[in-house]
Amino acid sequence: MSRLLSGIKPTGDIHIGNYFGAMRQFLDLQNEFENFIFIADYHALNQLQDAKELSKNILEIAKAYLAIGLDPQKVTLFKQSDVPEVTELAWIFNCLTPIAELQRAHAYKDAVAKGSPINMGLFDYPVLMAADILMYNADVVPVGADQKQHLEMAQDTAKKFNKVFGEVFKVPKERILASVATVPGLDGRKMSKSYKNTIGLFDSEKDVLKKVMTIKTDSKGANEKKDPAADNIFALHKLFATPEELKELERAYKEGGISYKESKELLGIRINNFLQPIRERKLELDVNEEKIKEILVAGAKKAKSEAVAMMKKIREKIGVEI
Numbered sequence: 664m665s666r667l668l669s670g671i672k673p674t675g676d677i678h679i680g681n682y683f684g685a686m687r688q689f690l691d692l693q694n695e696f697e698n699f700i701f702i703a704d705y706h707a708l709n710q711l712q713d714a715k716e717l718s719k720n721i722l723e724i725a726k727a728y729l730a731i732g733l734d735p736q737k738v739t740l741f742k743q744s745d746v747p748e749v750t751e752l753a754w755i756f757n758c759l760t761p762i763a764e765l766q767r768a769h770a771y772k773d774a775v776a777k778g779s780p781i782n783m784g785l786f787d788y789p790v791l792m793a794a795d796i797l798m799y800n801a802d803v804v805p806v807g808a809d810q811k812q813h814l815e816m817a818q819d820t821a822k823k824f825n826k827v828f829g830e831v832f833k834v835p836k837e838r839i840l841a842s843v844a845t846v847p848g849l850d851g852r853k854m855s856k857s858y859k860n861t862i863g864l865f866d867s868e869k870d871v872l873k874k875v876m877t878i879k880t881d882s883k884g885a886n887e888k889k890d891p892a893a894d895n896i897f898a899l900h901k902l903f904a905t906p907e908e909l910k911e912l913e914r915a916y917k918e919g920g921i922s923y924k925e926s927k928e929l930l931g932i933r934i935n936n937f938l939q940p941i942r943e944r945k946l947e948l949d950v951n952e953e954k955i956k957e958i959l960v961a962g963a964k965k966a967k968s969e970a971v972a973m974m975k976k977i978r979e980k981i982g983v984e985i
């Protein structure tokens with residue numbers, strides 16, 4: 664069975680961009696692959712340095728994985744930090760990675776452009792991510808488009824190590840779904856925690872309705888013809904409407920049969936219908952945190968045994984086993 668691996672960083676509320684870009688793929692593929700899905704807590708640390716908040720966010724991601732329907736019998740769910748071998752591998756990869764390559768990474772370049780303070784964790788982020796992926800010999804890594812460059816760096820790292828020390832790593836493939844590669848946020852930019860333009864997977868009904876009403880539109884009146892391709896409300900409808908509902912909405916847009924306000928109200932209802940069962944499962948998980956921790960411990964045990972075996976091979980290849 665081929666292996667699937669992916670992770671999410673616990674830096675804030677999980678949102679529908681994460682869901683459609685990545686998590687939905689985890690769900691759809693859980694029967695087809697051997698799955699390793701983790702919480703990238705060490706990746707979060709370069710950004711979030713508040714112990715209470717980090718712990719809360721870690722649990723939140725675990726709840727999200729379970730609330731959307733990932734089955735811990737089919738998916739090894741674990742915390743990145745429970746497998747410290749990954750940071751050991753990141754060191755080995757550091758020694759193979761030219762600084763110039765990391766200077767080309769988007770996240771680093773964005774931070775430089777913004778003049779934000781940059782720690783080594785942010786600079787080295789793609790190397791730790793390569794270690795996450797290559798440690799478990801993943802075949803497929805489902806992600807959103809913003810992770811493409813990181814995947815390319817992981818592929819390059821696998822090839823480089825294999826060339827220098829001999830064949831150890833598989834070269835993994837990214838799996839990015841074109842229609843949801845970049846889910847737009849409330850302001851039309853990529854939905855992202857850092858832009859504060861998200862609809863949270865666990866947002867309340869009221870919050871969703873309130874947020875949806877803030878989506879920016881052009882100034883066309885209720886009866887004017889509208890271009891669905893140019894409207895962000897419509898772009899979000901695509902995620903939640905059935906094909907028939909979407910066709911109907913498209914017709915109404917083109918004929919001037921719907922106002923933006925009505926379209927927003929309809930979108931709010933559709934999002935809430937979609938989120939309701941996820942919210943309900945989350946409530947059950949909130950009173951069952953011990954069970955969640957047990958799932959993560961069991962997952963870590965399995966992931967760690969894979970990592971220990973892999974590190975043995977790697978240590979032999981690089982020459983530190985004498």
Ligand code: TYM
Pocket residue numbers: 668669670671672673680681682683684685686703706791792795796804805806807808809810813843844845846847853854855
């Ligand atoms: P993170 O936590 O930023 O996002 C988690 C996943 O959600 C996807 N995503 C989106 N997809 C479509 N539209 C959007 N607006 C959107 N926003 C987020 C991301 O592409 C990602 O798939 N570096 C990773 C975490 C990570 C990882 C890994 C992933 C660490 N190690 C190894 C895969 C394999 C990150 O920060 O994702």
